[in-house]
Structure formats: C-alpha cells, structure tokens
Amino acid sequence: MRFLQDLTYEEVEKTVLDCGMPKYRAGQLFSWITRGAKYGEMSNIPQSLKDFLVSQGYNDEPVRIIRTLESKLDGTVKFLYALQDNNVIEGVLMKYKYGNTLCVSTQVGCRMNCAFCASGLDGLVRNLASGEILGQIIAVNGTYGAGTVGNVVLMGSGEPLDNYDNTVKFLTNVSDPRGLNISKRGVSLSTCGLCDKMRLLCDQGYTPTLTVSLHAPNDEIRKKIMPIAVRYSVSEVVDAAKYYFNVTGRRVIFEYSLIKGVNDSMDCAKELARLIKGFPCHVNLIALNSVKERGLAGTLKEQVEQFRACLEKLNVSVTLRRSMGADIDGACGQLRRKFIKAGGGE
Numbered sequence: 001m002r003f004l005q006d007l008t009y010e011e012v013e014k015t016v017l018d019c020g021m022p023k024y025r026a027g028q029l030f031s032w033i034t035r036g037a038k039y040g041e042m043s044n045i046p047q048s049l050k051d052f053l054v055s056q057g058y059n060d061e062p063v064r065i066i067r068t069l070e071s072k073l074d075g076t077v078k079f080l081y082a083l084q085d086n087n088v089i090e091g092v093l094m095k096y097k098y099g100n101t102l103c104v105s106t107q108v109g110c111r112m113n114c115a116f117c118a119s120g121l122d123g124l125v126r127n128l129a130s131g132e133i134l135g136q137i138i139a140v141n142g143t144y145g146a147g148t149v150g151n152v153v154l155m156g157s158g159e160p161l162d163n164y165d166n167t168v169k170f171l172t173n174v175s176d177p178r179g180l181n182i183s184k185r186g187v188s189l190s191t192c193g194l195c196d197k198m199r200l201l202c203d204q205g206y207t208p209t210l211t212v213s214l215h216a217p218n219d220e221i222r223k224k225i226m227p228i229a230v231r232y233s234v235s236e237v238v239d240a241a242k243y244y245f246n247v248t249g250r251r252v253i254f255e256y257s258l259i260k261g262v263n264d265s266m267d268c269a270k271e272l273a274r275l276i277k278g279f280p281c282h283v284n285l286i287a288l289n290s291v292k293e294r295g296l297a298g299t300l301k302e303q304v305e306q307f308r309a310c311l312e313k314l315n316v317s318v319t320l321r322r323s324m325g326a327d328i329d330g331a332c333g334q335l336r337r338k339f340i341k342a343g344g345g346e
C-alpha cells in the first residue's frame with residue numbers, strides 16, 4: 001500500500017507538475033501531508049489533484065492511534081497504533097526537560113531475535129513503509145499539538161537498517177525544513193550492528209545520531225544473546241562505528257543493556273573499556289527490562305552502579321539511562337504483544 005506520507009517534497013512537486021499545476025501547489029500539499037490532513041481537509045487543494053492521488057492509490061492515513069497509556073510515574077505516554085492492514089505497532093513519548101522524544105518503530109516485529117527483546121518473539125511480520133514510520137510522529141502531533149515531537153529515536157520494534165530504503169526515505173522526510181523539520185541531530189537511529197548498512201548510511205550522506213546495540217564486550221557473550229553476532233564480530237561492529245564517526249564527525253553511542261549473570265561482571269566492564277579505548281564514543285547503560293517470555297533478568301541496581309563506576313574510572317564516557325514508564329509496559333514490544341494476545345479489538 002502507498003501513503004501520501006511516503007512522498008518526499010520532490011516527489012510531491014513532480015506529481016503536481018505532472019498534473020499540469022503550478023509549482024506552489026507542492027508546498028501547499030506537502031504542508032497538509034505533514035500535518036496529517038485527510039483529503040477532505042485539504043481545503044485549498046484542487047479536487048482534480050486529490051482525485052489523481054487517489055487514483056494512484058495514495059492513502060491519507062497510514063497510522064492511527066488506537067490506545068494511549070500515560071505513566072503516573074514520569075508522564076511517559078505509550079501508544080498503540082493501527083495500520084491500514086490491521087497490524088498493530090507501538091510507540092513511546094518520553095518527556096524530558098529539553099523537550100519530547102518519540103520512540104518510533106520501523107518494522108512490524110523483527111527478525112533479529114535478540115534473546116532479551118520482545119519485538120522478535122514472533123519474527124518479522126513486515127517492513128513499515130516510510131510513510132508509516134513518519135506517520136507515527138504525525139499522529140502524535142495530531143493528538144498533542146504540532147511540534148510536540150522534538151526528537152525521534154528509531155528504537156521501537158524492528159531493525160531500521162534491515163528496512164534500509166524506507167528508513168532512509170523517512171530520514172530525508174523527517175528533517176525536511178518544509179515539513180516536520182526535526183533537526184538531523186534530533187534523530188537517533190539504533191541498530192543491532194548491520195555493519196555494511198552502517199557504512200552505506202554515511203556513505204550516502206545520512207547523518208543521524210548512530211546508536212549501536214553492543215550489549216557484550218566479546219563475541220562469545222554476544223553470540224549468546226544476539227544471533228546477528230554470528231554474522232558480524234564485535235571488532236567488525238566497532239570498526240563500522242569508527243568509520244561512521246570518521247565520515248560524519250558524529251559521536252557514536254553504544255547501548256549496553258545489563259543482563260544479570262550474562263554481561264554484567266566487572267571483567268566485562270574492563271573488557272568493554274579496552275575494546276573502545278581511544279575511540280571518542282559514549283556508552284549508555286540500562287538494566288534489562290525483563291521480558292516474561294525471555295527468562296532473563298536485569299542486573300540489580302547496586303551492580304549496575306558498580307559497572308558504571310568501573311567504566312568511568314577507565315575513562316569511558318558513560319551514562320546510566322533511567323527506565324521510563326515502568327508502570328505501563330516499558331520494554332520493547334511488550335504492550336503490542338499483550339494487546340494481540342488479549343485478542344486485539346479496540
């Protein structure tokens with residue numbers, strides 16, 4: 001299925017010109033699309049242009065919010081969205097002092113099957129179209145007001161670089177100054193470490209903040225928790241991150257979720273520090289959010305703190321992330337699963 005929100009500004013312009021209309025119509029149409037308007041609401045767009053778009057199969061509502069849950073602890077809001085084919089995805093709006101960040105999905109399900117993650121439990125269902133990725137932001141702005149979403153992290157369900165073409169089209173659209181105009185620095189892409197695609201991304205001129213889910217300091221441990229580690233070694237992942245830094249000048253962030261008894265020893269901390277020594281990067285620690293079906297537990301608070309202190313002592317730039325929305329099914333993919341298992345229904 002195709003969506004109006006798939007279209008880049010240039011594609012809108014081409015469509016307008018193909019219909020024999022003046023160029024300024026492109027600005028009007030793109031602005032409506034960016035605000036999530038339905039065909040019926042586009043009051044200054046000629047009916048013939050709308051008819052043409054409909055005849056080309058462009059749907060005007062890729063994503064619809066069907067459920068909203070607000071955390072009483074920290075104001076975090078979790079959304080369930082329905083897609084046109086009745087698949088369901090989820091997202092999270094996190095409120096920080098410096099603005100709101102929306103966590104966005106790039107696939108329905110995921111085929112990476114990391115041992116701790118809820119998103120991969122049923123494998124990959126399908127890729128999201130770029131308009132369905134963008135549509136999540138537009139739907140939230142539509143409910144909470146234009147400009148609500150200031151920053152975006154591609155950390156919802158799915159592996160963005162496994163849906164490369166739609167993800168980069170999304171990156172182009174989300175930062176278009178004529179559209180949502182979210183700064184490139186305000187967009188983070190998180191990957192489990194698809195090295196070839198990490199290199200391709202910067203070679204093609206895309207410069208989101210790159211977050212790499214490392215979760216282990218060596219291949220032995222990484223292979224136990226991330227099947228992708230069989231394809232790419234830890235040193236290949238770090239090399240690709242260095243390449244990204246050299247090409248873009250953007251500091252890469254390594255995600256490290258601490259799993260009790262798996263990757264949380266002080267030896268792991270020291271090995272991690274050795275691995276990234278001399279590379280100007282940053283490490284984000286978080287205690288694993290336990291997913292019932294996965295049978296792994298998060299490291300206890302005290303040891304998390306020791307792990308952090310150990311890295312800091314070894315001159316690693318490190319922060320401990322708070323787990324947000326703990327009372328509303330914080331961990332990736334959990335809310336969606338609960339909804340589907342309960343038989344869906346709105």
Ligand code: SAH
Nearest residue numbers: 117155158159190191192213255257288289
């Ligand atoms: N496919 C992308 C995005 C995944 S979700 C990636 O692998 O980076 C974003 C982050 O949450 C990743 O670092 C992922 O490994 C992590 N994550 C997934 N499930 C988690 C859980 N239950 N607890 C803590 N972190 C989790």
